[in-house]
Amino acid sequence: MASTNAVADYWTKGNTLKRILQALETAGVALEGISITDLAPIDQFHARGLAGTIDLANRLPIAAGQNLLDIGCGIGGPARYMADRFDCHVSGLDITPGFITAGEELNRLTRMDDKVDLRVGDGVTLPYGSAYFDGAFSQHVTMNVADRAGFFAEAFRVIKPGGFFGLSEHGLGPNGDPVFPLPWADRADICHMIPPGETEHLLDTAGFVGIELLDTGSRYVNGYNEVAAKMKADGPSVLGPHVIGGEDIPLRSSNSIQCIEEGRSSPIEVVCFKPV
Numbered sequence: 695m696a697s698t699n700a701v702a703d704y705w706t707k708g709n710t711l712k713r714i715l716q717a718l719e720t721a722g723v724a725l726e727g728i729s730i731t732d733l734a735p736i737d738q739f740h741a742r743g744l745a746g747t748i749d750l751a752n753r754l755p756i757a758a759g760q761n762l763l764d765i766g767c768g769i770g771g772p773a774r775y776m777a778d779r780f781d782c783h784v785s786g787l788d789i790t791p792g793f794i795t796a797g798e799e800l801n802r803l804t805r806m807d808d809k810v811d812l813r814v815g816d817g818v819t820l821p822y823g824s825a826y827f828d829g830a831f832s833q834h835v836t837m838n839v840a841d842r843a844g845f846f847a848e849a850f851r852v853i854k855p856g857g858f859f860g861l862s863e864h865g866l867g868p869n870g871d872p873v874f875p876l877p878w879a880d881r882a883d884i885c886h887m888i889p890p891g892e893t894e895h896l897l898d899t900a901g902f903v904g905i906e907l908l909d910t911g912s913r914y915v916n917g918y919n920e921v922a923a924k925m926k927a928d929g930p931s932v933l934g935p936h937v938i939g940g941e942d943i944p945l946r947s948s949n950s951i952q953c954i955e956e957g958r959s960s961p962i963e964v965v966c967f968k969p970v
């Protein structure tokens with residue numbers, strides 16, 4: 695089994711912060727006064743980008759003043775979105791050090807460092823006290839996590855009784871192994887997709903209740919196709935997931951569509967709760 699360092703190595707494609715700043719400059723986006731909307735094409739680093747984060751946020755009972763956790767926060771885009779939209783505080787944790795370095799600078803540039811804090815860490819061993827957060831979320835992270843039971847147990851531990859957990863991931867479909875490279879892995883030893891029913895079972899075993907799974911496959915296919923169509927019409931955009939994910943993101947995205955359409959991947963969005 696690959697180590698967690700292998701996962702961080704996979705996501706580290708050079709100097710992330712430098713590439714982001716260069717792309718913003720090329721796109722003519724001034725750093726002074728930059729907004730979270732300006733950053734959305736880059737920092738919502740998962741299928742459907744900002745639209746996916748909004749979908750998940752709409753299902754979560756987030757209230758102003760709450761203290762939330764984003765497990766596998768990437769460069770902090772979803773954390774900044776939640777903190778800004780709901781006027782709450784979000785802590786983000788990610789295993790890839792270069793993403794945290796970039797995310798902290800983006801917090802500073804967007805003047806959000808009082809509402810969002812980021813740190814390096816592994817979702818399987820969370821460095822927070824028990825029952826500390828009002829809720830937690832994790833978007834497109836668990837496909838890299840071999841110890842899914844440990845990851846869910848830690849999420850459960852740090853959430854207060856009555857708190858929520860929102861998750862999105864590409865589950866393993868019924869029709870065979872995925873096709874590589876994918877946006878989240880270029881090889882099998884760092885890809886730990888499991889069937890949606892198994893995710894539901896593991897969440898239940900961790901203690902979560904009110905578990906509701908939503909099949910997001912067709913939304914993702916439409917989302918990937920919209921990006922591909924826009925690129926065909928307008929040419930490659932300066933700002934997009936390639937800034938962090940690398941120039942072969944279109945190939946990875948098209949493999950992801952193939953996996954969904956062939957039933958090799960079953961994407962889901964899940965909301966569940968820690969009992970009161």
Ligand SMILES: C[S@@+](CC[C@H](N)C(=O)[O-])C[C@H]1O[C@@H](n2cnc3c(N)ncnc32)[C@H](O)[C@@H]1O
Pocket residue numbers: 698701702705737738739740765766767768769770771772787788789790793815816817818832833834835838839878
């Ligand atoms: C597709 S990106 C999603 C980033 C962020 N959630 C977002 O939606 O913008 C997957 C992220 O999961 C992180 N990751 C993978 N395994 C992890 C683990 N065990 N603990 C913490 N982060 C992890 C990677 O470093 C990467 O930033």
